Amino acid sequence: MSEQIITITIDGQEVKGTPGQTIMEVADSAGVYIPRLCFLKGLTPHGSCRVCVVNVNGRPQTSCTQPIANGMVVENDTEEIKQLRKDIIDMLFVEGNHYCQFCEKSGNCELQAVAYRLGITAPKYPYQFPNKEIDATHPDIFLDLNRCILCARCIQTSRDVDGKTVFEFVNRGPEKKISVNADAKLSDTNLDVTDKVVDSCPVGSILKKRVGFAVPIGKRIYDKEAIGSEIEKG
Amino acid sequence: MSENMKRIVIEPVTRVEGHGKVSILLDEQNKVKQARLHIVEFRGFEKFIQGRPYWEVPVLVQRLCGICPVSHHLAAAKAMDRIVGGENLTPTAEKMRRLCHYGQVLQSHVLHFFHLCSPDLLFGFDADPAIRNIIGVINKFPELAVQGVMMRKYGQEIIKATAGKKIHGTGAIPGGVNKNLSIEERDSLLKDLDQMMEWGKGAVKVAKDYTMENFDMVAPFGTFDSNHMSLIREDGAMDLYDGKLRAIDPEGNKIFDHVDVQKYTDYLLEEVKDWSYMKFPFIKSIGPEKGWYRVGPLSRINTCDFIDTPEAEKERKEFMALTDGKPNQITLAYHWTRMIEALHAIEKINELLHDSDLQGTDLVVTGKRREETVAMLEAPRGTLIHHYRVNKDDQVEMANLIVSTTNNNTAMNASVTKVAEDHLSGVEITEGLLNHIEVAIRAYDPCLSCATHAMGQMPLIISLFDHEGKLIDKKTKE
Numbered sequence: 001m002s003e004q005i006i007t008i009t010i011d012g013q014e015v016k017g018t019p020g021q022t023i024m025e026v027a028d029s030a031g032v033y034i035p036r037l038c039f040l041k042g043l044t045p046h047g048s049c050r051v052c053v054v055n056v057n058g059r060p061q062t063s064c065t066q067p068i069a070n071g072m073v074v075e076n077d078t079e080e081i082k083q084l085r086k087d088i089i090d091m092l093f094v095e096g097n098h099y100c101q102f103c104e105k106s107g108n109c110e111l112q113a114v115a116y117r118l119g120i121t122a123p124k125y126p127y128q129f130p131n132k133e134i135d136a137t138h139p140d141i142f143l144d145l146n147r148c149i150l151c152a153r154c155i156q157t158s159r160d161v162d163g164k165t166v167f168e169f170v171n172r173g174p175e176k177k178i179s180v181n182a183d184a185k186l187s188d189t190n191l192d193v194t195d196k197v198v199d200s201c202p203v204g205s206i207l208k209k210r211v212g213f214a215v216p217i218g219k220r221i222y223d224k225e226a227i228g229s230e231i232e233k234g
Numbered sequence: 235m236s237e238n239m240k241r242i243v244i245e246p247v248t249r250v251e252g253h254g255k256v257s258i259l260l261d262e263q264n265k266v267k268q269a270r271l272h273i274v275e276f277r278g279f280e281k282f283i284q285g286r287p288y289w290e291v292p293v294l295v296q297r298l299c300g301i302c303p304v305s306h307h308l309a310a311a312k313a314m315d316r317i318v319g320g321e322n323l324t325p326t327a328e329k330m331r332r333l334c335h336y337g338q339v340l341q342s343h344v345l346h347f348f349h350l351c352s353p354d355l356l357f358g359f360d361a362d363p364a365i366r367n368i369i370g371v372i373n374k375f376p377e378l379a380v381q382g383v384m385m386r387k388y389g390q391e392i393i394k395a396t397a398g399k400k401i402h403g404t405g406a407i408p409g410g411v412n413k414n415l416s417i418e419e420r421d422s423l424l425k426d427l428d429q430m431m432e433w434g435k436g437a438v439k440v441a442k443d444y445t446m447e448n449f450d451m452v453a454p455f456g457t458f459d460s461n462h463m464s465l466i467r468e469d470g471a472m473d474l475y476d477g478k479l480r481a482i483d484p485e486g487n488k489i490f491d492h493v494d495v496q497k498y499t500d501y502l503l504e505e506v507k508d509w510s511y512m513k514f515p516f517i518k519s520i521g522p523e524k525g526w527y528r529v530g531p532l533s534r535i536n537t538c539d540f541i542d543t544p545e546a547e548k549e550r551k552e553f554m555a556l557t558d559g560k561p562n563q564i565t566l567a568y569h570w571t572r573m574i575e576a577l578h579a580i581e582k583i584n585e586l587l588h589d590s591d592l593q594g595t596d597l598v599v600t601g602k603r604r605e606e607t608v609a610m611l612e613a614p615r616g617t618l619i620h621h622y623r624v625n626k627d628d629q630v631e632m633a634n635l636i637v638s639t640t641n642n643n644t645a646m647n648a649s650v651t652k653v654a655e656d657h658l659s660g661v662e663i664t665e666g667l668l669n670h671i672e673v674a675i676r677a678y679d680p681c682l683s684c685a686t687h688a689m690g691q692m693p694l695i696i697s698l699f700d701h702e703g704k705l706i707d708k709k710t711k712e
Contacts, residue, residue, distance in 0.1 A: 101402065102294035134285055136627035142287055209628055210318075212289040214598075216405070216413035217398025 008072035010054075023063035023074055024052055033228030034076055035085055035114050037092075037202055038151035039064040043160060049092075049151055051085050051114065060084070086118050093123045097132060097146035098203075104212030105204030107220025111149060113227035135180060137187035140209050141198060148178055148205040157200035158191075166191045178205075239267060242663060247271070247672050254680075256671050258654050264661065269654035271646050271675060272510050280633045288314050288624045289408050295620070295635070296402055299681055301345065303402050304338035304393060305613035306635075308475070309620040311406030312609035317624050319601025320409025326594030327410035330396050332475050333586045334405055335611070336579040337392025339474060340385065340430075342614035343531075343576040346679045347437065347569060348382025354673050355444050355569070360666020378440070381433045385576075388423075388430050392583065395419040410598035417593065424587050431545075431584070434577040438549050441570040454656070456565040456649035456674035459484035461517065461526070462533035463641070465612050468492075470539030472578065474612040480537045481517055481527060486561050489517055495610040498619060504636065514643050515636060526644035529616025530678060531571035536561040541574075543581035549574045565649050568677040575614075613638045615679050639680040649674040 006017050010032050017026035022045065027034050038049035047062030054063045055075035063074075075081060092098075092111060100106045135143040150169070155178070158166040166189045170179040181189045191197070198206055217223065239262070245255030259268040279298055283291060292310040296303035308331055315321040323331070353366045356375060365374075372379040390400040395415060397403025405411050445452050461484065465477035479493040479501065493501055504513040505522045516525035527533070535554070541547040553570060556562060586592060608621045616638030623632040639646075653674040658667055 101297055102290055104290060104293075134629075136285075136287065136629050142628070207287075209287065210289055210408075212287070213293060213404045213407050214412050217403060219413075 006068050006070050008068050008070070008074055010074045011077050017068050019067075021068055023054060023056070023061070023066050023068055023072070026068055027063065027074075027076070028231050031232050031234045032076065033231045034063050035117065035228065036064060037110055037114060037149065038153060040153050040157070040200060040202075043153065043156045046152065046156075049149070050088050053081065053084055055081060082118060085114075086120055089115050089118060089120055090123045090125055092149045093120075094125045094127045095130065096148065097129065103147065103204045104207065105147070107217065107223050108215075109204060109222075110202035110227060113222040116222070117226045117228060133177075135186045137185040138189075138191060138209075139187070140193035141186060141191060142207045142209050143180070143186050144205050144207065145178060146205075147203045149203055150176060150178070151202060153200040153202060154178065154197050154206060157197040158195070161200075162195045162197050164190055164195065164197075166195075166197065240264070242658075242668070244668055244671060247675055254675075256650055256675070258658065258671075260658075264663075265659045266651070266654040269647075269651040269671075270509060271643075271650050280635055283630050283633050285629050287628050288317050288622070288630055289628075291622070291630060291633075292406055292408075293402075293404055295633075298635075298637075300401055301681060302338055302342045302614050304334055304397065305611060305618050305638075306620075307397070307403070308335055308406055309609050309611045309613070309618050310622075311408065312476075312611065313607045313620045313622050314408035315410075316604050316607040316609070317622070318408045319603055320599040322599065322601075323410055324594065324596040324599055325591040326414055327597055327599075328475075329586055329589060329591050330411045330414060331406055333415070333583065333592065334393055334396035335475050336582045336586070337389045337396065339389075339614050340434075340576050340579040340583070341387075341389025341393070342679075343572045343579070344382050344385040344389070344437065346614075346676075347441065347572060347576075348378065348385075350679070351569060351676055352378065352382070354669070354676070359670050359673050360664070363665060363669070366669075381436070385430060385433055385437075388426055389579075392423060395423060407598065409600045412597065414594055414597065415587075415592040420587055420592065423583075427580075427584055427587065430580050431577075434573075434580040435545065438570070438573040438577050441573040442549075442552075445564070445567060445570050452566045453564050455670075456653045456677065457563055458565075458648050458652055459563050460528050460645055460648070461489060461520075462536045462561055463517075463527045463529055464534040464537045464617055465495075465610055466492075466538055467542075471542045472534055472538035472540070472575075474534075474575075474579075476611070479610070479617075482537055482561060484561060484563065486536075486559070489519070495619075496608050498608060498610070498621075502636075504640075510643070512640055512643050513636075515641055516644070527641070528645040528678075529638055529641040530568060530614075531575045532562065532565075532568045533616065534612060535571040535574060541578055543578050543585070545581055546574050546578035549577060565674060565677050568679070572614075572679070615639055615681055616641050637681070639678070642678045642680065646675055646678050646680060649677070 003018050006019060008015055010027055015026050015030040024034055034052050034054060036052040039045050039052060045064035047065040052063045053060050056066060057073050100112055106112060132145040154167045158164045166181055167178050169176055171177060180186050193208060198208060240260040242258040243255055247254045247256060255272050257270055258266060261267050279295060283294055286294060291314060292307050295310045296307040298306050349368050352371050356371060357366045394400045397405030461481055463481040465473055466480045467473035467477045479495060480491045481489040483489055490501055501518055502515055503518045504515045506513055516522045517527060535550055541550050606623045611618050618638050619636040621634040622630055625631050650671055653670050657670045
């Protein structure tokens with residue numbers, strides 16, 4: 001028996017998928033980019049950053065977690081949705097200490113790239129200037145929580161891909177933060193520079209030491225093309 | 235303030251990089267009792283880079299300045315070369331950095347001469363401020379103004395080709411560079427080189443002719459005898475990127491020579507005064523009273539034995555002949571020497587663009603790790619010192635930045651005092667006379683933001699107080 005085909009529309013464009021696929025998955029296949037931050041291919045999506053929110057039959061839903069159903073009407077590229085996303089990104093910027101000017105992730109940073117894609121030139125909310133921790137104890141990895149956006153990609157990658165549980169969330173609400181193996185220092189963990197978790201961070205929080213700025217301006221991931229272009233090109 | 239005295243405040247000083255103010259204290263006869271240049275910015279770079287990883291420092295500290303960030307970028311990179319044991323750079327890396335630096339020296343020097351100073355030189359120090367500005371220059375001397383813009387653009391293009399961006403790039407990394415110069419980049423820069431050479435020579439002539447035609451006024455203006463200091467190459471040549479320290483006294487005798495920059499604290503000390511955020515460095519063996527010195531283009535021409543590019547060397551010889559080879563102390567001669575250096579930078583750019591090492595692919599070296607490091611470089615405004623300590627976890631523990639303008643602090647105060655005494659004593663104070671003070675400060679091309687490690691732009695406020703501290707006159711210009 002042939003597999004059931006589900007048809008939805010995204011911004012009026014008919015898109016087909018199969019049962020169990022999410023809106024984001026079918027959008028990607030159809031070359032429609034939905035901005036995202038906490039989503040990373042290979043990990044279980046959890047919809048926590050809310051950047052991929054789309055209107056589904058008039059209701060906001062996270063596209064990385066919402067399975068498709070026949071006849072769904074999805075709005076992605078609307079002013080309302082775009083504004084919601086911009087507000088989220090704005091808040092992420094002011095809640096941390098994101099100094100792109102001297103951050104080695106600049107040009108390769110997903111937060112910066114999504115902000116540029118959405119046309120954010122400066123945050124509209126006041127900067128919070130929080131005190132955040134730095135952990136430089138690991139010989140090969142530098143952890144800078146000033147730039148952490150609590151996407152949980154490191155928690156999932158370490159646990160589900162590397163099998164190590166190096167990172168975990170502690171505290172709640174505004175106090176929520178990434179912690180290292182029950183408050184030990186990074187050097188006390190079994191984290192290795194070859195672990196997949198090191199490449200999982202969308203911002204400049206988990207960094208390989210001593211390689212910053214080795215890629216010249218012009219050759220960084222988002223120097224020439226906006227984030228999402230690879231999806232739009234198919 | 236004692237009785238029967240007046241205080242004049244010039245705040246901020248305009249057409250300089252950054253924010254400072256001048257206060258002049260007059261007695262009942264309007265004689266100058268005291269004149270001071272106060273640096274009223276505070277930035278705190280040395281403190282907030284503590285804890286940051288060392289490889290971030292060259293990109294972070296260049297944010298001190300938008301005019302010569304390359305100086306801080308390269309000085310920090312040179313320092314971090316030593317942290318990673320990579321101070322013996324590959325030819326490609328060293329030449330790429332040098333090219334970047336010469337591009338910067340050119341753009342910074344022409345910006346200062348054509349945009350910041352030319353209004354004073356072309357219209358006169360006390361000309362109507364409504365025309366004594368860059369717009370006035372564009373209206374009356376359009377060709378000169380365009381040359382200034384185009385030469386600066388050329389320097390900026392070089393910076394972009396070597397560091398990725400015209401301002402605040404990332405070219406230099408610990409132990410080397412992150413790119414070479416492509417053939418396309420090289421050819422694009424070679425295209426305009428002949429024009430730059432011609433304009434460079436022309437700029438030296440403008441500065442020289444101005445000095446010689448107005449010699450009686452220029453020679454004593456804010457002028458005094460001082461020591462001079464700069465880096466020099468092993469063979470005594472001018473070297474803007476690297477070398478060892480030489481200091482000379484007013485007669486040209488060497489106070490110290492070929493001093494390893496790692497040992498600078500054995501030769502230089504810094505004094506703190508309660509009326510300025512900027513420190514006052516001096517030569518340790520002579521003491522704070524007489525041990526202060528000047529840096530920058532005038533000092534570099536005075537200290538070096540020769541310049542290793544023919545056109546600039548010809549100009550240096552002509553300049554030094556004025557004083558029979560002795561150090562030239564004319565403060566306004568900073569402009570002439572600045573343009574000689576701009577010409578030198580163009581010649582060096584020419585040399586480098588014809589060097590195939592720039593297309594090499596061996597970009598980075600590392601070696602034995604160190605914890606403490608000093609690096610120096612001749613920035614457009616003078617000797618720049620970066621000193622860091624990095625812990626075993628790769629974090630900066632200590633930073634001390636002695637920037638060019640700080641090195642010139644006492645000298646700028648001496649020039650302010652000299653001009654105040656010569657021009658402001660016993661006469662009615664006018665805007666034009668107050669501009670004389672600013673002209674003397676501008677000669678040094680000070681970067682006050684860098685020197686205190688503020689941002690923003692403020693109007694010039696000149697306040698005149700009577701002996702009771704009552705405001706009796708106030709002039710403001712935007």
